Amino acid sequence: MTLELNMVEAITRGLSQLLEEDPAALLLGEDIGANGGVFRATAGLQDRFGPERVIDTPLCEAGFVGAAIGMCLVGLHPVVEIQFDAFVYPAFEQLVSQAGRFRWRTGGAYGLPLVVRLPYGGGTRAPELHSDSPETLFSHVPGLRVVVPSDPRSAGELLLAASRCGDPVIFLEPKRMYRRGRQAVPPTFVEGDLDHAVVVRPGDDLTVIAYGAMLEVAEGAAERLAQEGVSTRVLDLRSIYPLDRESLLQAAEETGRVLVVHEAPRHCGIGAEVAALLQEEVADALLSPTLRVTGMDLPFPLSQNEDDALPSVERVLAAAHAMLEY
């Protein structure tokens, strides 16, 4: 028997499975208890698991992320919810100067089983600072894993894997996808694979690499390209750091053209890293430059203009055509 869940329901289920299977797991965050989180991702969990495992914190991101680090030392496996993307910045020092460095500081002996859940990204008509895409920042910082699910199933599976991988994980949830349609998922999730990107659509002429909410855009573009007779592979990156090097090189070698889509600003984004990597390693296989369709280097626009800043099927198509005609 399978269930039909949207992404936020899948995350709720993944969290409850985590709490059931792992007595050391607990959830921390602002308004995650009775309120169930501002996105209801923890709805009902405090009732089920009690206020000692689903914990409302005061308003202090640095404080409770730092406390979660300390909890790891006494054997707990905290999963922290940051209410919205931009509110992770007060905890930046704890993540950069502390969480990412703990294993290294102990000569490799001890890692932190810490997950920081971060609803992120645009497209929800939210106020300022409720639509940031900060994944690049964390991917540039040593010692952290950066993971982004793209659909309900990957959300549940990768969440389990994140909590058990032994390294601190910044788990970015594309909030725009939270209620974007349901998907059949098994009654209990299996641990997802944090190390590999997934080919969600096969293709030979071009590869579009995306993650999170941009998968939808990539697939939409692939569909349109198919109608033009262009066979487009769509690769769901899932792990922003580390990158799945093999899948990236393979995509370049097998399709000759690679296009990267992300919401985050363009300058020094993931698209830049992928483009740099491919031209370093498989330049000869590339039939065209690796183009980037990304967010802009400006504060994410308020709702009236957010569609102007978000990568769209049209922008992806334009880039794809440029590459195919190159």
Added chain:
Amino acid sequence: MTLELNMVEAITRGLSQLLEEDPAALLLGEDIGANGGVFRATAGLQDRFGPERVIDTPLCEAGFVGAAIGMCLVGLHPVVEIQFDAFVYPAFEQLVSQAGRFRWRTGGAYGLPLVVRLPYGGGTRAPELHSDSPETLFSHVPGLRVVVPSDPRSAGELLLAASRCGDPVIFLEPKRMYRRGRQAVPPTFVEGDLDHAVVVRPGDDLTVIAYGAMLEVAEGAAERLAQEGVSTRVLDLRSIYPLDRESLLQAAEETGRVLVVHEAPRHCGIGAEVAALLQEEVADALLSPTLRVTGMDLPFPLSQNEDDALPSVERVLAAAHAMLEY
């Protein structure tokens, strides 16, 4: 009449010129008064300009960077010193969510004349978190300018320009170069050019792009390459954001090979952006992939191993040879 100054002396001079010429300028930071800053960059300035213009703050980076933002609103031009690279992280939210967004929030009407001085980088045998290179993070964040001088003269000139450019500037000072030899500078600095990279050595076969302390490495490699008969252009980037697009494209078109050197981690670093940009815009002009010689994706090593992590002339030569033989 000119003076022979090292970089930290040039910065002291630049700061005192700023305080002389601009009555609204003032300096804020930890231990910058009587102590003259831990690097002595403000030595003697409090005596000269008084404790109301050279101000020792309590230990609160978010607090005094935030206060500097407020000072801009009443017409002051604060120059803030962060004691060491990694101690900017507590102020990250103020810089990202506030400083970089102020002009945008006022429809372009009002910018913040704020400079944040950040001694950064490795090679000084310092303890943990005293050798970070965070420029990538700030370059990815909208609304900030990111500037890095490479020698005494550029330090003084760019500092003046930074304080007067009307946008918040993260001014990264390569502390390893502070006392690395003197240079003739005029008695008073002219405002530097924040918009253009500088060719510090002409060449036709290869361009090495670097900034800050890595200029020295780039020039060392160019020297060695010259002995091999390879004419190497060395480009001092100076502005990490925005990038001098014309100089980058020109280098690619005129030398066909571009190599980027930086201390910051490789993943999504400036090298990635430059490589991505060049293959997008001038792929045909490139005779080889754009290679990166960078710091590693790990916490900057403690002193015994820092040389292993820092780009060296040898590593640059190896990459250059690979490119020349490509």
Added chain:
Amino acid sequence: MGTPPKLTGAPPSSARGPAAGAPGAELLEGAITVLGLPEPEMVAALSSWPRERALDLFTAIAQLRAFDERAVILQRQGRIGTYPTFYGEEAVQVASVRALQNQDWLFPTYRQTAVATLRGCPPLVPLLMWRGHPGGWHDVMKYRVAPICVPVATNFPHAVGAAWGAKLRHQELVALAYGGDGSTSAGDFHEACNLAAVMGAPVIFLITNNQWAISTPVSRQTKVRRVAEKAAGYGMPGVRVDAFDVFACYQVVQEAAERARRGEGPTLIEAIGYRLGPHGTADEPSLYRDQIADRLWEPMEPVRRTRLALVAAGLASEEELNQILAEAAAELRDIGDAVESCSPASIQEIAGSVHRETPWELLPEGLWEPTWTGCGDAGGAP
């Protein structure tokens, strides 16, 4: 959702305090109040207020209420986005603006999005912001009101810097930063308070303790539910006042401003209230608090409470006060059309508003300068 369920049946006869059994009512004990005094004393206290000032305060409250109710309607109509109502906080907000002078700086949060209108900013401007229009920013220099601050507590250091900076420049100026009970848990609150006290900055930290941070009760926010008790740890005075009392709040802010102008440094004001509405239009309080108990605070609702007091004190008649309310509401009746008719901005214009000289990176396709037209006065300044 914008306003809570109204009391059914007859309104409570008295408006001295919340109805018996109101949650957290004990926090009001010892707080400075005028409207909370027994009626004779209250009337005596109000008699010292000039009628013009009293009516001005009521009018401003009426204007904020009209704005808030209109905004909630526009949100329900889908003409603006999610909106954080300040229903019930009109009194303390009005007092904070009126007790200061026009050269004094205000540092509002998402909860005080209309305070700039009390300094002459067209109400259209904040409504445009909530509509997500980039023209929805008031002219910060013209009104000396900082941009609306979304990240909690990050506005406190700004206020400290403005006040401290003015002191350094020998400008006679006070800065006031708004915050809530939740904001006192954040590091920036602490760093700002400490810095202000050390530097003797002429700043006022006005904390409205409405006893909730979204779903988090103040008892879970801090063990010291009396926020003002935190002031001592910084070496500054802490004052507790009735947040639903425009007269008491006015006095307290005025005194704090005088202290600041005398060079005596910062003050922490705790305005004790209760969040009568939801956190915002997307919030569902029934999930986490007892809506029936909440209604016990309704008697404190500022419009009604102030009106009762002014009438009791003979400072105004019920009719003229209702007239003021009606006019304030009428002012904004059609503003929704203005909000909608404001032509959208182009992304090129927005890109041109980020730096003094727009970098090529912002818009590879080409650059334009910002030219906000027909949208209040946001960004209109040179």
Added chain:
Amino acid sequence: MGTPPKLTGAPPSSARGPAAGAPGAELLEGAITVLGLPEPEMVAALSSWPRERALDLFTAIAQLRAFDERAVILQRQGRIGTYPTFYGEEAVQVASVRALQNQDWLFPTYRQTAVATLRGCPPLVPLLMWRGHPGGWHDVMKYRVAPICVPVATNFPHAVGAAWGAKLRHQELVALAYGGDGSTSAGDFHEACNLAAVMGAPVIFLITNNQWAISTPVSRQTKVRRVAEKAAGYGMPGVRVDAFDVFACYQVVQEAAERARRGEGPTLIEAIGYRLGPHGTADEPSLYRDQIADRLWEPMEPVRRTRLALVAAGLASEEELNQILAEAAAELRDIGDAVESCSPASIQEIAGSVHRETPWELLPEGLWEPTWTGCGDAGGAP
């Protein structure tokens, strides 16, 4: 540079307090003290201490002193890098470790780099860290001592989390975090104190107010120079104690730990001292403070002060105490050779220590596992 200029001529006869006119001596007023009592009372108070415990405390002080003096020498010899001496803070550090139990967690800063040695960690390990050797990390789980924390105040939330987490798991455990007067200005101090109080975490914030943060005097760090007065704002007790008094500090930490174990939550301890040395070996105090006045604090120097007291109380003879000091120093005489002889680690080993499974990005040239050999026990655990 490692140790300040010693007093010339005869040492002051009494060690009850600093010499007359010592800067900031008034902060000691009202602080809990044993060694600060008039001699008869001091002797009476010490008589209740078992000789073994007293000698153990003195021995630990001697060991820390030996470590610190050796480290300063090694730095001068260029065998380790810049080093932050804790000269003068041995008493409070020893008391904090000995008054707790081995299952209790410690969260040290750069100023307490040898506390792990009081729990059995080889002194070689912290010295290797200061040498910049990646093997210079003690086994945090074995000693329940967190890694040395460099960014000021960031260790406070960790201690809160460890204590709170233990409470949630019903483990009987206390956590203690160290900090300085400067650290109390940082946001993380505030967030940690508030969170601990709200959650009733069994944690001790041990703030050594040595009256300086590098060149910044405590008077410029906070308007409330008595750090303990900050506790009330969090709803936790604040205790003031003589930082140069190992016995008083022991009592105070023990009481705080008992409170915590009884479920009564956190305590803020302010240990009032004075930074007798420079901030670190790279610091030049003559630039910012009066070296002569500083010497007036020298009588408080813990080795000498504790020895005088133990002898006066008849708990030990001058000879045996000097013997202990000599042995402690002898222990470390040749450690510099061990430090130098420790084979350097390869960057491959280091790269292998960052993640559980090392990503290819870390070392394009290929990967190795970390194998720290012959370097104390750092990272030795599974």
